[in-house]
Amino acid sequence: MKQALTLAARRLLPLSVRRGIIRYTRWPPVGLVRMGQLRRPTPISPYWGSERGQPVDRYYIERFLATHAADIQGRVLEIGDNTYTRLFGGDGVVQSDVLHVADDSPQVTIIGDLTHAEHLSENAFDCFIVTQTLQFIYDVPTTIRTMHQALKPGGVALVTVPGISKISRHDMDRWGHYWSFTSLSARRLFEATFPASHIQVETHGNVLAAIAFLHGLASQELRPRELDHSDPDYQVLITIRAIKPEETACASPD
Numbered sequence: 001m002k003q004a005l006t007l008a009a010r011r012l013l014p015l016s017v018r019r020g021i022i023r024y025t026r027w028p029p030v031g032l033v034r035m036g037q038l039r040r041p042t043p044i045s046p047y048w049g050s051e052r053g054q055p056v057d058r059y060y061i062e063r064f065l066a067t068h069a070a071d072i073q074g075r076v077l078e079i080g081d082n083t084y085t086r087l088f089g090g091d092g093v094v095q096s097d098v099l100h101v102a103d104d105s106p107q108v109t110i111i112g113d114l115t116h117a118e119h120l121s122e123n124a125f126d127c128f129i130v131t132q133t134l135q136f137i138y139d140v141p142t143t144i145r146t147m148h149q150a151l152k153p154g155g156v157a158l159v160t161v162p163g164i165s166k167i168s169r170h171d172m173d174r175w176g177h178y179w180s181f182t183s184l185s186a187r188r189l190f191e192a193t194f195p196a197s198h199i200q201v202e203t204h205g206n207v208l209a210a211i212a213f214l215h216g217l218a219s220q221e222l223r224p225r226e227l228d229h230s231d232p233d234y235q236v237l238i239t240i241r242a243i244k245p246e247e248t249a250c251a252s253p254d
Contacts (some may be wrong), residue, residue, distance in 0.1 A: 038215060043166070045216025053218030059227055060204035060237040061160050062087075067243060071156040074126030079114075079133045081107045090120050097125075101175070114143040116159065120150040128157040135162055135179045136171050140189055148193045151244040163188060163203070163235030164210045198243040204250045205236025 028034075037044070048055040054062075065072070065088045066114045073092030076085045082096045087098070099120075104226045112119035114130075115137060128147050137143050147157050161181040171177045205213075208231045212222055213236055219227060 038211065040245060043214065043216045047168075047216060049216040049218040051223075052216070055111045055210055055221040056205075056213035056217065056219050056222070057132070057160075057162065057165070057229070059219035060239070064128070064160060064202075064204075064239040065131075065158060065190065067158070068158055071158060071241070072127050072129065074152075075124065076127045076129065076192055077110075077120075077125045077150070078129040079131070081105060084129050084131065100246060113137070114146050115139045117146045117149055120160050122149055123152045125150050126155050128155070128159070130157065130159045132160055132162060134159065134166075135181070136168075136175060137179055138178050140179065141192060144190060144193045147242075148244055153244055157242045157244075158239070159240040161238050161240070163238055164205065164213070165236070166214060171208075179192040181238050181248050182235060183232070183238050184193075186240055190240055190242050193247060194242045198245060200241040202239045203232050203235040203237070204239065205234050206231040210234045210236050 025039050025172070026113065045052055048057070063087040063215055069090070070092075072085060072089040073094075074222075075080075075095040076089055076093050077097045077099055077101050078085045085096045085240070087091055092156050098105070098107045099110045099112060100108045101106075101113050103111050110119055114133075128151065130147070133227065134140050134143060142187075151157060157185075163181060166182055168177050183203045187196075190199050190201075206226075208226055209222065
């Protein structure tokens with residue numbers, strides 16, 4: 001009956017009347033949403049909100065690393081600098097290495113990139129910290145294989161990748177900004193090298209967090225409950241924890 005009445009109304013009422021009904025029966029009414037200072041074609045901050053406080057994606061990154069701080073031990077390799085190794089690793093870190101494509105920081109101990117394994121020893125590291133890096137590497141599958149090869153058996157890769165994000169112009173103009181990810185693409189990429197049972201993929205964010213991040217608002221400008229609400233359809237950040245399986249002892253011959 002309801003469907004029949006709707007169809008009859010569509011035939012009998014003028015288009016302008018039907019549009020008016022739609023406009024004022026939605027909430028908020030169509031055209032009356034209050035966008036305030038967000039009604040602008042340019043972001044509030046073009047610097048990810050870093051000059052306003054902690055960027056929204058860093059809120060999720062640091063929560064992820066804090067949750068898995070026990071993994072950050074032994075010999076740890078981080079990309080770019082060792083900020084998170086020092087912040088979350090504590091006394092469990094025996095050796096801290098930093099990988100970068102250029103020797104432009106005193107923290108860099110290994111010059112190279114993750115698509116070439118020759119500068120990384122096999123079975124050498126207990127932990128990889130790879131935050132917001134894979135989007136700048138075109139050959140992601142080779143990168144994941146390199147991490148797997150360089151990890152010790154039982155070693156852990158703690159990886160974060162962007163979902164909903166602005167382009168990093170600095171990186172785009174230098175070596176490229178190629179990808180944004182989803183939880184499904186991240187899982188399939190890692191499952192090509194790591195066993196599925198050894199991979200944990202999680203999503204972080206919601207529509208409000210995504211809007212705040214795109215505008216360059218800081219995490220401090222949202223309430224914790226607003227940041228912590230997770231909507232898998234608005235993936236601001238994807239986190240991956242991948243473990244290289246322990247080597248199994250070969251059976252002795254009879």
